[in-house]
Amino acid sequence: MTALARTRIDEVALRLADTVAWLTTPLLPDDYLGLINPLWSSRKLRGRVEAVQPETNDAVSLTVRPGRGWIAHRAGQFIGVGVDVDGVRHWRTYSLSSAPECADGRVTITVKAVPGGIVSPYLVHRTKPGTVIGLTRPEGRFVLPQPVPSRLLFVTAGSGITPVMGMLRSLVWSGEMPDVILLHSAPTREEVIFGAELRRLASQVPNLRLHEHYTRSGCRLSLAQVPDLVPDWCRRGVWVCGPTAMLQEAETRWREAGIPDRLHVEHFRPAVAASTGGAGGRVRFLSSGQRADADGATPLLVVGEDAGVLMPSGCRMGICYSCTGRLRSGRVRDLRSGREYGEEGELVQTCVSAAAGPVEIEL
Ligand SMILES: Cc1cc2nc3c(=O)[nH]c(=O)nc-3n(C[C@H](O)[C@H](O)[C@H](O)COP(=O)(O)OP(=O)(O)OC[C@H]3O[C@@H](n4cnc5c(N)ncnc54)[C@H](O)[C@@H]3O)c2cc1C
Ligand code: FES
Structure with missing residues (x-):
C-alpha cells in the first residue's frame, strides 16, 4: 500500500471515530481504533518503523511514522522510545536526526549499540520495518535560537552527532547556512555516523567546514585544541554533544573564558557528581516485595531492575520524572549533586538517586 493510500485510510478512520463516539460508550472509539491500527490511538502515542538504514557496523537510522498525537519537533530535540525486549517494556531517549522540515510526516532516530545495553542493541540489530514502538513527544532545549547566529561551532563525538545532524539538515533545508564548523570525533573514519553525508555536505556547502x-590512531579530541582549529571560537555559538568528560571540559573552558552563555550541551548520560559514592544500604521495594543490597553509587532504578522489580523509567537521566517512587523510610543521594535528601512520602527520581543507608520505597 502506498504512503498516500495509508494516509487517506487513516483520515477516514479518524473522522469515522469522531462520528460514532456516542455509539460506543462506555468504551471509546479510540480503544477500538488502537486495536485495528496502533497508530490511531490518541491515548498512547506510538510509531511504526518504516525503514532501517545501517549507518556504521553498530549504528542504524530508524525512519519512524509517528501516530496520532505527535507534534512537530525542533531540530536538536529528543523523544522517548519504548520497546518490548524479551517481554519487558523499556524506555530510552533518542535525539531526532531528521530535519523537522521533512514534510512526509516521518522522523528518524539514529541509534548506536552500547555493548551490554538492553535497548540500543535491540534497536540496532533486531528491529525490522513494521515494528511498532512507543513514543513520547519531542522535547529538549538543545536547539538553535531564532534568528540563527551567524557563526556556529559544533563539537561532537560518537552518537553525539545525532542532534547536530538534525540541525545541519535543517540548516541545509532552509538554504541559509551560516558560517559553521563541525569538529567530530569517532574511533575511526569508518565509524563516523553519517560520515558520507557529512563529507558530501562539507564539499558542497560553502560555509560548512x-x-x-x-x-583509535591517537588520543581523544581535547577541547584544548579548539583555539588552534577554530581561531574565532569565542565569538561563536557552540553546541556540544558527546561523552560526559567532553561536556564537563567544555563547561569548564567556556566558563573560564567568561562566555558560558555561548555554550549549549546535551548529555546522553547523567553527569555524576565527584562527591558521590557514600555508603549504600538494603533497599526494600514495598509494592513488589523485593529486597536488594545497594551500594551508594548505583541508581535505585538499576538496583530495582537487577532485582527483578518492574521499574518505570523514561529518560534515565533526571529529565522526565517517569521513574519516581514514594519514599517510605531512609534517605537517598542525588547522584548529580551528591546531595542527600529524603522525607517520608517524598517522591524520589530513582534514575538519579542512590541509597544513602537502608531505604524503603513504594515500587
Ligand atoms: C537526551 C538524550 C538523547 C540521546 N540520544 C541518543 C541518540 O541519538 N543516539 C544514541 O545512540 N543514544 C542516545 N542517547 C542514549 C540512549 O538514551 C541510551 O542511553 C543508550 O542507547 C543506551 O541504552 P541501552 O538500553 O542500550 O543501555 P542500558 O541498558 O541503559 O545500559 C547498559 C550499560 O551501558 C551504559 N550506558 C548507557 N548509556 C550509554 C551511552 N550513551 N554510552 C555509553 N554507555 C552507556 C550504562 O551505564 C550501562 O552500564 C540519548 C540519551 C539522552 C538522555
Ligand atoms: S527516568 Fe526520566 S527522570 Fe528518571
Missing part, C-alpha cells in the same frame, strides 16, 4: 578526529 568539517574536521574529523579519529581516536
Whole structure:
C-alpha cells in the first residue's frame, strides 16, 4: 500500500471515530481504533518503523511514522522510545536526526549499540520495518535560537552527532547556512555516523567546514585544541554533544573564558557528581516485595531492575520524572549533586538517586 493510500485510510478512520463516539460508550472509539491500527490511538502515542538504514557496523537510522498525537519537533530535540525486549517494556531517549522540515510526516532516530545495553542493541540489530514502538513527544532545549547566529561551532563525538545532524539538515533545508564548523570525533573514519553525508555536505556547502578526529590512531579530541582549529571560537555559538568528560571540559573552558552563555550541551548520560559514592544500604521495594543490597553509587532504578522489580523509567537521566517512587523510610543521594535528601512520602527520581543507608520505597 502506498504512503498516500495509508494516509487517506487513516483520515477516514479518524473522522469515522469522531462520528460514532456516542455509539460506543462506555468504551471509546479510540480503544477500538488502537486495536485495528496502533497508530490511531490518541491515548498512547506510538510509531511504526518504516525503514532501517545501517549507518556504521553498530549504528542504524530508524525512519519512524509517528501516530496520532505527535507534534512537530525542533531540530536538536529528543523523544522517548519504548520497546518490548524479551517481554519487558523499556524506555530510552533518542535525539531526532531528521530535519523537522521533512514534510512526509516521518522522523528518524539514529541509534548506536552500547555493548551490554538492553535497548540500543535491540534497536540496532533486531528491529525490522513494521515494528511498532512507543513514543513520547519531542522535547529538549538543545536547539538553535531564532534568528540563527551567524557563526556556529559544533563539537561532537560518537552518537553525539545525532542532534547536530538534525540541525545541519535543517540548516541545509532552509538554504541559509551560516558560517559553521563541525569538529567530530569517532574511533575511526569508518565509524563516523553519517560520515558520507557529512563529507558530501562539507564539499558542497560553502560555509560548512568539517574536521574529523579519529581516536583509535591517537588520543581523544581535547577541547584544548579548539583555539588552534577554530581561531574565532569565542565569538561563536557552540553546541556540544558527546561523552560526559567532553561536556564537563567544555563547561569548564567556556566558563573560564567568561562566555558560558555561548555554550549549549546535551548529555546522553547523567553527569555524576565527584562527591558521590557514600555508603549504600538494603533497599526494600514495598509494592513488589523485593529486597536488594545497594551500594551508594548505583541508581535505585538499576538496583530495582537487577532485582527483578518492574521499574518505570523514561529518560534515565533526571529529565522526565517517569521513574519516581514514594519514599517510605531512609534517605537517598542525588547522584548529580551528591546531595542527600529524603522525607517520608517524598517522591524520589530513582534514575538519579542512590541509597544513602537502608531505604524503603513504594515500587
Ligand atoms: C537526551 C538524550 C538523547 C540521546 N540520544 C541518543 C541518540 O541519538 N543516539 C544514541 O545512540 N543514544 C542516545 N542517547 C542514549 C540512549 O538514551 C541510551 O542511553 C543508550 O542507547 C543506551 O541504552 P541501552 O538500553 O542500550 O543501555 P542500558 O541498558 O541503559 O545500559 C547498559 C550499560 O551501558 C551504559 N550506558 C548507557 N548509556 C550509554 C551511552 N550513551 N554510552 C555509553 N554507555 C552507556 C550504562 O551505564 C550501562 O552500564 C540519548 C540519551 C539522552 C538522555
Ligand atoms: S527516568 Fe526520566 S527522570 Fe528518571
